Amino acid sequence: MPRLLLAAVAALGLLAACGDPGATTRQPQSDAPLPAEDRALHDMLPQRLKDSGVLKVGTTLPNLPYLLTDSNNNITGGITPEVGRAVAAKLGLRYEIENIAWEALLPGVTAGRFDMADDGLSDTEERQRVGLFVDYMRSASVLVTAKSNEGKYKSVEDSCGKRVATIRGTTDVQHAEEISQDCQKKGKGAVEVTQYPTAQDADLALRSGQADFQVAVTEQAKYAIKEQNAPIAIVSADFAPTYVGMYLRKDDKQLGDALLAALKALKADGSLDRIIGNYGLEPLPEPGLNLATSGR
Structure with a gap:
């Protein structure tokens, strides 16, 4: 998925800033009881996880x-840790989550620093070349603009000839470039796509008027508006539907099967x-592996 915290949310300080990438956050706490260990599922794990x-x-x-x-930038909840803790408990494992810079996240899995990456990652064919996805949700993208522009823009086509902020190394870059290509096919101006190094930089671009639009994940945009009163507006229907899941090393199929179970x-x-x-969203009817290419 695109790495994005919507601009106005960060600007208003309604959520913590990114903090120190690489620092281990305090483990998330929840009042919800964890499921009991399933010994048969535990037995499916690779030996390294049984040992550790x-x-x-x-x-x-964020x-x-x-x-x-x-x-204080401690993780207190959210889909990722709540699903993750439940999965870990079911497998008889302790759950540890660590905050790391986006550009180091997937390489960290490849290098063995993490067993998996999990933060609303879009399952794509390109990522499957080096990784394995255990998918459990669907997602999509929308265009957002500053609240002051609400009513001025009403569709993706309104971004033709305009400036769109994206985050380097994410799927929102591809989405913005595809929108630009469609604009040109229709005889309209190309989108001026700017790639920013971090979510905060892209947020600032929209906030300061350096960008007219930002590519956002649908559930992020809706949550920010509803729960955080973010002064942004959604100006398009959903586009670029995708599966979302846990990302593992490509050769870590045994762990993938255990997580899926x-x-x-x-x-x-x-x-x-x-x-x-609890977050106003729905899981997949059935979780699966590499659903972006498996045809399910």
Whole structure:
């Protein structure tokens, strides 16, 4: 998924800033009881996890509604840690999540620093070349603009000839470039796509008027507007639907199968629907592996 915290949310200080990438955050706490260990699922794990007893997860803050933080940048909740803790408990593992810079997140999985990355990542064919996805949600993208522009822009086509902020190394760059190509095919002006190094930089561009639009993840935009009263407006229908899931090393199929089995168990007992439903979203009818290319 695009790495994005909507501009106005960060600007108003309604969520913590990114903090120190690489620093281990305090582990998320929840009043919800964790599921009991399923010994059969535990037996599916690779030996290294049976030995360590820990599921190490990399993520990048901030990220509504996947990761919620307090004023000290400690993770307090969100889809990612709540689903992750339930999965880990089902597998008989302790859950540890670490904040790391976005550009180092997927390489951190490849290098073995983390067992998986989980922060609302879009399952794409390109990422599947080096990784494995365990998908449990769907997502999509929208264009957002400053609240002051609400009513002025009403569709994706309104971005033709305008400036769109994106975040380097994310799928929103591709989406913006595809919009630009469609504009030109229709005889309209190309989109001026600018890639910023961080979510905060892209946010600032929209906030300061250096960009007319920003590519946003649908659930992030809606959550920011509803729950944080963010002064932004959604100006397009959903586009670029995608699957969202946990990202593992490509050769870590044994762990992938164990995670998938745990997610299916949580789906069956209603836990997965309950966790994700608390954020106004819905899980997939059935979790799966590499769904972006498997045709399911």
